Amino acid sequence: MKHTFAIVVSQFNSSITDKLLTGALNRLMEAGIAEKNITVIHVPGAVEIPFVTQRLAKAHKHKAIICLGAVIRGDTDHYDYVCQQVSQGCQRVMLDYDIPVIFGVLTTDTIEQAEERVGGKEGHKGVDAANVALTMVEIADKI
Numbered sequence: 001m002k003h004t005f006a007i008v009v010s011q012f013n014s015s016i017t018d019k020l021l022t023g024a025l026n027r028l029m030e031a032g033i034a035e036k037n038i039t040v041i042h043v044p045g046a047v048e049i050p051f052v053t054q055r056l057a058k059a060h061k062h063k064a065i066i067c068l069g070a071v072i073r074g075d076t077d078h079y080d081y082v083c084q085q086v087s088q089g090c091q092r093v094m095l096d097y098d099i100p101v102i103f104g105v106l107t108t109d110t111i112e113q114a115e116e117r118v119g120g121k122e123g124h125k126g127v128d129a130a131n132v133a134l135t136m137v138e139i140a141d142k143i
Contacts, residue, residue, distance in 0.1 A: 003137060004037045006062040008052045010069035012045040016111070019118035020068040020104060023126025031134055046071050046082055046105055050089025057097035063140070064133040065093075068126060069105040070114050083107045100136035104129030 005028055009021045021040065028038055039062065043052050046069035053065050067090050073079040086105055094101035104125055108114045116122040 002037055003033055004039070004062045005033060005133060005137075006039040006041065006053075006056045006065045008041050008043060008049050008056070008065060008067050010044070010046045010049060010105075011042050013070035013072060013111075013114070016070035016106065016114045016118055017068055019124075020070070020106070020126035020129070023118065023124045024066055024068060024104065024130040027127045027130035028134070031130070045069075046086045049086055049105070050093060053090060053093045053101055054097070057093050057099050057101070062099070063137045064100040064102060066102045066104055066129050066133050068129065071105060071107045072111055072114055073109045079107075100133060100140060102129045102133045102136070104132075 007021065007024055010017050025038065029035060041052050043049055049067045049069055053067055056062060056065050069086065071079060071082050087103060090101045090103050106114050106117055106125060117125045
């Protein structure tokens with residue numbers, strides 16, 4: 001069976017999420033996944049990621065779904081609510097639909113911390129998310 005992947009990426013904080021997406025796409029293609037076998041869906045913000053992820057999971061067309069976003073702390077509690085909603089939503093989809101859902105949503109205090117995670121001293125979390133997806137598909141295929 002051909003391996004197909006979906007990537008759901010938030011448009012909010014696009015200076016970060018565009019880099020996450022590029023890293024994930026490049027890594028998947030490096031691993032031999034044809035571009036035509038990768039579905040990319042852009043959503044307005046991180047809170048919308050679980051809904052689209054659930055719709056993709058229901059369709060049963062992909063071996064894994066990679067969720068990418070960047071939630072950066074502000075001066076209000078909004079950050080905490082968004083992080084909790086997105087992480088719990090993605091976890092729920094993974095368990096409810098028996099599909100690897102990779103949480104590649106950065107949750108940082110500053111934009112500088114986010115930038116360090118898209119090719120800076122903290123590595124590249126988009127590449128990391130793709131690597132996790134590839135590994136989880138391999139594991140799922142074996143069990």
